[in-house]
Amino acid sequence: MYDLVSAALGAQQLTQAAQLIKQWQQKTPQDPWLKLAMGQYWEAKTELEKAQITYTQLLQSTANTKVLSQAREGVQRVRDRMAKRREHDLSAAKQQPGAAATAMLVLEPVTGDRREPAAQGLARVMQIDAYTAKTRLPSKHWRLLRVGSAGETQYFCEQLQAEGTPARWATVDQVKEVDTFRVQAIRAVEPELMVICLNSAGQQGTIQLTWGDITQWVVGQLPIYESVVDLDMRGKLKRKDATQDYGEVIDLHLHGRGCVLRLCDRTYKFREAIPLPPAESFPSPLIAATAWKAMKSYFAARIASAPLIDFNGFGESALDLIELLPSFENQVEMGRSLPSPWDAAFHLYSGLRFVVKREAKGSKN
Structure with a gap:
């Protein structure tokens, strides 16, 4: 029977080969020669993944x-x-329009029974070993996996998705195109929100919007570093940067307007804003941390979606790769004495979230 199947495959008579294999399966389904013929059949049909699995199982x-x-x-x-x-596919991807632009590949979290096949897919596509794939596959947050050309990044993303490994991609230019306004104060919430903010050039203006305009929102904690004195191994004094506190940033995404409103607890001007929830005045004395927490709770009650709060895990994966990206303004004002890569990581994360949701909405229309 094996010789008959081989002859049919050699003559490119795939239908006849399939019929012979079916008859063979009914007679002796455990015959190793049958398994070999099946692998060769999948190979002839150019279904290489199935052929590889069949051959490997046979071994x-x-x-x-x-x-x-x-x-x-x-x-x-x-x-x-x-x-x-x-x-061949990678070479073709590199020839597509815009393929040379810098892009980012992101993995989405995978849990439960889906982790094993997702990790296997990651290993196959990225050509890494199974253990490394498992360690790189996130379970709770987005992970920035790779920075590279848009052509390659799109190719890898599509291959991962085909394998059942959830992935997203976007170019740096797409993130840059999203206007970000730094909110100084919220002056009104009824009948519309009235927000005082600064654009990227530092010019102040007013934006009016409804709660329904907010399509999603992001909350992230950014470490605040201070120079401290410590003892080294020899008992000598030395200076080092240590995390002393965390600043919180809230991004309100307005996809209908193509922009982001960014609030920061360190720079929000409570004395120029109305209390949230609405009241005649802030409690006296005004405690910024308490007022910020109350405002965040008010947002949660008025915004339809739950906040995206998995930034910190993403940020840790992004710190080493940010240096590979072209420079961009992060629009995060924390009142720092020195710049921090965490600010750039947050801007990147929020921008990626904005672009991915926009592209998803566009594909449904």
Whole structure:
């Protein structure tokens, strides 16, 4: 029967080969030669992933030396063809319009029974070992996996999605195109919100909006560093930067207007704003931390969606890769004495969230 299937495959008569394999399965389904023929059938149909799985399973399940030898040859043939296909597809991706732009590849969190197949997909696409894939696959937050050209990044993202590994991608230019306004104070909430803010040039203006204009919102804690004196291993004094506190930033995304309103607890001007929830005045004495917490609770009651709060995990994965990105204004004003990469990481995260949601909404329309 194996010779008949081989002859049919050699003559490119795939329908006849499939019929012979079906008859063979009914008679001796455990025959290792049948498994070998099935691998060769998938190979002839250019379904290389199925062929590779079939050959690999055969290597693990049979002791027939002749079958093993041909299965090993099959695995090598499939690997060579997959490598050539990957090289061809990557080369084609690099030739697409805009392929040279800098882009970012993000993994979404995966939990439960989905982690194992998702990690396997990540290993195959990125050509890394299974253990490394498991460590890189997040379970609670987005992870910035890779920075590279847009052509390659889109290719990897599409391959990961096809494997069932949730991934997203966006270019740095897409993030840059999102206008970010730094909110100084909220002056009114009824009948519309009236917000005093600064644009990227530091010019002050007013934006009016409704609660329904807010399509999603992001909350993140950014570390505040201060120079402190400590003792080194030899008992000598030395200076180092240490986290002394955290500042909180809230981004309100307005997809209908293509912009973000950014509030920061360190620079929000409570004395120029109305209390939230609305009241005649702030409690005396005005405690900024208490007023900020009350305002955040008020936002949660009025905004339809829950806040996105997984920034810190993303930020840790992004710190080492930010240096590979072209420079961009982060629009985070924390009153720092020195710049911090965490500010850039937050701007990047919020911008990615904005772009991904916008692209998702666009694909549904």
